Amino acid sequence: xxxxxxxxxxxxxxxxxxxxxxxxxxxxxxxxxxxxxxxxxxxxxxxxxxxxxxxxxxxxxxxxxxxxxxxxxxxxxxxxxxxxxxxxxxxxxxxxxxxxxxxxxxxxxxxxxxxxxxxxxxxxxxxxxxxxxxxxxxxxxxxxxxxxxxxxxxxxxxxxxxxxxxxxxxxxxxxxxxxxxxxxxxxxxxxxxxxxxxxxxxxxxxxxxxxxxxxxxxxxxxxxxxxxxxxxxxxxxxxxxxxxxxxxxxxxxxxxxxxxxxxxxxxxxxxxxxxxxxxxxxxxxxxxxxxxxxxxxxxxxxxxxxxxxxxxxxxxx
Amino acid sequence: xxxxxxxxxxxxxxxxxxxxxxxxxxxxxxxxxxxxxxxxxxxxxxxxxxxxxxxxxxxxxxxxxxxxxxxxxxxxxxxxxxxxxxxxxxxxxxxxxxxxxxxxxxxxxxxxxxxxxxxxxxxx
Numbered sequence: 418x419x420x421x422x423x424x425x426x427x428x429x430x431x432x433x434x435x436x437x438x439x440x441x442x443x444x445x446x447x448x449x450x451x452x453x454x455x456x457x458x459x460x461x462x463x464x465x466x467x468x469x470x471x472x473x474x475x476x477x478x479x480x481x482x483x484x485x486x487x488x489x490x491x492x493x494x495x496x497x498x499x500x501x502x503x504x505x506x507x508x509x510x511x512x513x514x515x516x517x518x519x520x521x522x523x524x525x526x527x528x529x530x531x532x533x534x535x536x537x538x539x540x541x542x543x544x545x546x547x548x549x550x551x552x553x554x555x556x557x558x559x560x561x562x563x564x565x566x567x568x569x570x571x572x573x574x575x576x577x578x579x580x581x582x583x584x585x586x587x588x589x590x591x592x593x594x595x596x597x598x599x600x601x602x603x604x605x606x607x608x609x610x611x612x613x614x615x616x617x618x619x620x621x622x623x624x625x626x627x628x629x630x631x632x633x634x635x636x637x638x639x640x641x642x643x644x645x646x647x648x649x650x651x652x653x654x655x656x657x658x659x660x661x662x663x664x665x666x667x668x669x670x671x672x673x674x675x676x677x678x679x680x681x682x683x684x685x686x687x688x689x690x691x692x693x694x695x696x697x698x699x700x701x702x703x704x705x706x707x708x709x710x711x712x713x714x715x716x717x718x719x720x721x722x723x724x725x726x727x728x729x730x731x732x733x734x
Numbered sequence: 735x736x737x738x739x740x741x742x743x744x745x746x747x748x749x750x751x752x753x754x755x756x757x758x759x760x761x762x763x764x765x766x767x768x769x770x771x772x773x774x775x776x777x778x779x780x781x782x783x784x785x786x787x788x789x790x791x792x793x794x795x796x797x798x799x800x801x802x803x804x805x806x807x808x809x810x811x812x813x814x815x816x817x818x819x820x821x822x823x824x825x826x827x828x829x830x831x832x833x834x835x836x837x838x839x840x841x842x843x844x845x846x847x848x849x850x851x852x853x854x855x856x857x858x
Contacts, residue, residue, distance in 0.1 A: 473805070479844075499777075503826065525777055525779065525784040525785065525786075525787075527778065527786060527794075528776065528786065528794055528795045530795055531794075539776065539777065540777070541777045541778045542826070542827075542829070543779075543826040543827070544777070544778070544779045544780055544781050544826075545784075546781035546782065546824075547780075547781065547823075547824075547825070547826045548824060550823065550852070551851075554851050554852070554853065558851070558853065560850075560851040561851050562826070562849045562851040562852060563849055563850060563851055564849065564851040565849025565851070578785060579785070580786075580787075582789075583783065583786070583787040583788075583789075584783075584787050584788075584790075584791040584801065584804050585783065585787075585791070585801075585803065585804050585807035585808070587807070588783070588803075588807040588820070591782075591820070591821050592781075592782040592783070594821070595781060595782065595821060595823055598823060599823055601779065607785055623783055654785075654786035655784075655785040655787065655793045657788040657789055661842065684736075734810030
């Protein structure tokens, strides 16, 4: 049985962590997932497995996370309350724990109307805040929401998300506080493009005393092309991509746009790193694992630390 | 359904539908949500807005409608009492109460019953 969360140990040790999002696959062949994950091996501390991202069906995050565990790459399993009721959510959480998944990130999820099954029934039996409390209850009290006792409690490192850029802006830090009170150990934010607005959010979060209670990991997007940046601006819910960023890529010759995208990501990363309370970065390459590695390299974040006696992701066990 | 409950629902439902676009969840928390009914949120979120709220404050799902939680936040700021109740952790919805009278459930204490494994109130 795999040990505790390495991500948790790094963060508690005060290391600046790097996580990344793995492109979800549509293949019954596990090699498809492993090929993408291998690109990230050694360049990040843990890898997010998304749960029907953008409300499009893909292989389950639970299965992807387990495939990573098998290869010694530490997963962060995302779980939304969009597609499952409270029974299925708890069943999957316990199953994930048994399969070696230690890090989870719990969220509402993009609405079905933006996905490939817009006619689907959305579930939302419980909300993301309540799911955090449920997962914490399974871990800390060893019970299901019903009160029934687990034979063995899971040892989750519980993550949640926040979008510092979506209205109501003044409520966002208080909502984060609610998540921390519910049991969140770490937060991965929506993609940061507006650094001053993010700094303002972090200062409000700091005023609430939350930076001492929760590890906050902002997300950095790596645009691969002007087209990709336009897509993010127009199609992804809750994402506020500034026109100046799209313009900058559009003015770059197509052959050099991906390099410009790396440069943009590195600039954003270096800017958010300076903000007090930032515990690491989450890199989102959007079907571009190589971009993640290039950004980590260019930002001077390689090699990733080794935490004895545990090895770096993918290192020897 | 008992006769008394049917009579109360006959008054409560049209009144609250007219004023708050109430969805008769039977466990009203309007005082904690700035008098903006959270069951109108397409995701039924009772603890705050999702991350999909548009820059103009409109809903991710219905681009022409104001986000229920943007209204809740603004409403809560205007309230003379219960202002900080928007920070309370709300327990999961009891879907068995759908369509029943929240007034009766409030008086009987039925709407305060949480699942046995729920201890959210202890921390909030």
